Amino acid sequence: xxxxxxxxxxxxxxxxxxxxxxxxxxxxxxxxxxxxxxxxxxxxxxxxxxxxxxxxxxxxxxxxxxxxxxxxxxxxxxxxxxxxxxxxxxxxxxxxxxxxxxxxxxxxxxxxxxxxxxxxxxxxxxxxxxxxxxxxxxxxxxxxxxxxxxxxxxxxxxxxxxxxxx
Numbered sequence: 001x002x003x004x005x006x007x008x009x010x011x012x013x014x015x016x017x018x019x020x021x022x023x024x025x026x027x028x029x030x031x032x033x034x035x036x037x038x039x040x041x042x043x044x045x046x047x048x049x050x051x052x053x054x055x056x057x058x059x060x061x062x063x064x065x066x067x068x069x070x071x072x073x074x075x076x077x078x079x080x081x082x083x084x085x086x087x088x089x090x091x092x093x094x095x096x097x098x099x100x101x102x103x104x105x106x107x108x109x110x111x112x113x114x115x116x117x118x119x120x121x122x123x124x125x126x127x128x129x130x131x132x133x134x135x136x137x138x139x140x141x142x143x144x145x146x147x148x149x150x151x152x153x154x155x156x157x158x159x160x161x162x163x164x165x166x
Contacts, residue, residue, distance in 0.1 A: 041067070043088075044087065044155075046061070050092075054072070069086065073098055074095060075097050078098075085113070104137050118138045119142060121141070
């Protein structure tokens, strides 16, 4: 497999493993410098039990000058959301203590937090999951591993931004 990213090239050779295709896969990494608008001062709560996942999203949002809060489970997410009332919550659906499904239901039934847009983060994009995720109140979902371009599309859909005309 061949992966390219801003001046780097990685080749992975797998020994004694048959593959369906010998055509190299090229994955283009979006360039943040192409963003032609600034986000209006926004608050995003990132909820994931895996710190590396939270940090990946945190640094992507920080580059866009978005204020980021983090929670490692649904209980923490509810507590933080009630205090800061974020503009958007990115919610992992599978976590210990309280999973994303339970947390979203509680947030959507709480008068303080019911209007916050919630985007589900899931590695389990199985058939029927999208329907279940939307039925509990999530406005959209992103599959893991997170694609930077899709994250940007979600942000532009749910966060206020000012378009700049050239």
